[in-house]
Every structure is written in structure tokens, then in C-alpha cells.
Amino acid sequence: MKIFALEKIREADKITILRQGITSYDLMERAANEAFLWIKTANPDKETAFHVFCGGGNNGGDGLIIARLLYEDGYEVQIHQIEGVKTSEDYKTALQNAVDKDVKVTNSLKIEYEGDKTIIIDALFGTGLSREPEGKYLEVIELINNCGLTIISIxxxxxxxxDKPTTVAVKSNIVLTFQCPKFAFYLSSNYDFVNTVEVLDIGLDKEFISKENSDIIFVNKKDANTRYKHVPYYAHKGTMGHALIVGGSYGKIGAITLSAKAALKAGSGLVTSYIPECGYNILQTALPEAMVITNGEKYISQISFEIKPTAIGIGPGLGLNEETQHAFHDLLQLQTAPMVIDADALNILSANKEWLKDVPENSVLTPHPKELQRLIGDWQDDFEKMEMVKAFSKQYKLVMVLKNARTMVVYEDKVYVNSTGNSALATGGSGDVLTGIITGLIGQGYSTVDAAVFGVYLHGLTADIGAAEISKQAFTASSIIDYLGKAFLQVESECL
Structure with a gap:
């Protein structure tokens, strides 16, 4: 699903109005009706009361129409206007229609409620806001944020x-957004303001939506499933790829074990682990399906092998010993095929940035926020960070997997925002498993971009399935591996 910049969203509105022969108010009614239907379905109890806070622009007009529709459907509704603000013509029309239906309208900011039977609808500002909220608007936002009720933003x-950093905003429980998601929803600095997002189709011009290009993609199941490769009927272990997973050191053999097992569960025909001798018995016992090459006693001091892997993942549990660092550098200079670089391998690159030029083109780097900061330097805000990541990706021709609550994949100017996953993934070893999944997919013939995008989607999908079955608290990195099969089956069923 495409994510459009603000100017493209406005252009889509204008083209829809022109091509469909409707007015801007007609489009407002359509959008508000979709929001009303969602709210009604989610809250069938007619004892639920709604307080709708409306600004003077078209977002406020949406709120007025939603309030009128809820009232007509039998809900208790009160509209709160902001006194003394300038109003748009469509707002005035929506307000008159609400008044004609006897919906309660007040300038009071007082909220009378009965716990969970009352819901706040936030329709103060839309996408047209150009300056920080102040005065009465700031007072209302603070009131809404401190009310302790469920908040639905329109x-x-x-x-x-x-398109710029946010200082103060409504802290929404649910955002009902129109036609396509907004990129700002998924930036880490905005996590306090955005929880659940529901995208409502309001019938904007389909030709414009399909033909207009966007460099930002929201990876929903439709997009993820187009990247999935069915296992051929004639496949055997020699045609399903050979993943080499390099890592591990004394006390950190679990990390490389998770990565190797994930590569196998992602479908790799063969997996070889390259580890220090101290991990040999552990890995052979924990993962009998994997082959093992050893070097060094407690850490890897040299990386040399005669096998011909189709993909290499390196970093989980690797450690930062000086000999290990030089071994990694030697591997970079010998390999031309793309690699998946994670954890300590990323930290080694951060300490030796001149080695970045030796990383094979189209390799995948999987940093968490601190690892990313060490790689590319400090940023002022999330918007600057994304520009820095794009520049870094273009300079070194690398695929960047930015691990976070909402993981993104960046390749040059393209950004892929993942739609799956939840806080069940906030557990040690989760990143090690992701490294194995992506390595296993590359080994099977996925492009590195597709492997990163689809691998991140699968990784999150395991948490969505698993958390519903065993809880977020009980979900561990091993659970990701355990639920990979169900994630694949879900994708396959959707691809039929």
C-alpha cells in the first residue's frame, strides 16, 4: 500500500472531486460516513456516549458529520466547538446539518462521562496544520490527553x-485515517501519539492512486505476499540454498544457535554454522540438522571455509575480540555475494568505517537504534534520520533494516514500513532470529530487498499469531522460530 506525501493526498482529493463530479462537502460526508460505520461496528452498545471535539476546518467538519450520524443512530452525542475560531464553508454546512438534527452543541470543555462507556472523538486538526497548537487548542489537547478515556482521532x-517533528498532539488510542496511512504515524518520535491505525477507503480516484508513484510503501499482506516464492515441487536440499551463519563466542552461543535454526525454519536447504570450538557440543546438540565448522577456542580468530554458501549471515554473538575483527575484515575482502550483517559485526563496522567500502553491494544491515547511531552518526529528529539512512544506503549500496517497534527497510530512496508485529518481539534474541530468517531467504534466491521486506513481515507475523495464542509475556525468540511455520501457512493460504 502506497504512502503519499501531503501534497499528493491533497491532489488526490482534488482529482476525485473533479472526476467524480462531486463537491468537497460530498467527499467530506463520504469520509465521515466511513468513520461512523467503523465506530458503530466497534461500539455496538447504544449506551456509549461520545464527546466530539471539533476545530474550525474540514477535519472539524468530519467530526460534526460523524457526531450527527451517531446521534441519528441512537447514541448520546455532544459536540464541543472551540469558541472564536475561523471556520471553513464546509464546516459551516456540517454544523448547520447537525443543529437541524438537534445534536447538542456547546462551547464548554467539560466532559461528563461514565468510565468506559464514554469515548472522545478528536477532530480538532487535520493535515492542514502549519504551526504548533496554542491557546484554547492547546488547552483542549491537554484536556483530552488527561481525561483517561478512549480517544479516536479522525x-x-x-x-x-x-513532514516535521511534533511537540504536542493528541495521544490517540485509535486513528481512523483516510485512504492511505501516513508516514509520520510510524516514526519512533510519534509513538506516544499513535497506537492503532485503521485505514478507511473513502473512494479516492483509483486511477490516480494506482498510477501515482510513491517511494514509501506500507507493507501489508498483499504487498508481502507478492514477494513470497512458492517451494517448487521438484525442490531438494541442494536447490533450496545453503546458508552460512558466522558468529558465537564464549557465553553467546545461544545467539548463533537461534540464527542458524531460523535459517533452517525459513526454508534453507542446508545450514552451516561457523563458530568457536566452545560452542561445538552445544550447537550439534541443539540443532542436529545444521553442519558446524569451528575456529578458535572461545572466539573466532579466522574465517576460512571450502563450502560454497548461497548466503552468509554474520554477527550474532560474534564478540569484539581484535582477532575476530580482522577475521571479519578478511571475509569482507574475499566475498562478493551479498551478506546479512548484524549485532557485533555491525559494531565492528562502526569502529572501522573505512571497511564499509568492502561490504559487498546489496548486503543487508540490520541495526537497532543504537547500532544505527554508531553507524551513521547523530540526528536531530526522525525526518533527518531517514534522509541520513537513505544517503548511507545509496553511498554504500546497502539494504538497511531499521529495527524498532515499527521496523522499516530502506534501500536508496525507497522505504518499506512493516505492518506486522507487536511488543512480544521485545525479547532477547529476536534480532538474531531475524538475521537467520533473512539469510535463509536470500540463500533460496530472494533478492536482498525482497528477503529483507518479506523476512521482517514474517518475523512480525509470528508475534501476531503467537501473542494471541500464548500471550506477549510468554513469547520468546524461540517462539518466533516455533511460529514461523504458521506464518508461512497463513501467507500460502492468502496466495491461493
């Missing part, structure tokens, strides 16, 4: 900017 949380 299109975006009021106060949230789409």
Missing part, C-alpha cells in the same frame, strides 16, 4: 505534523 491525531 484522519490524524490533532497536532501531529506529517
Amino acid at each position: 484522519d490524524i491525531p490533532s497536532g501531529l505534523f506529517l
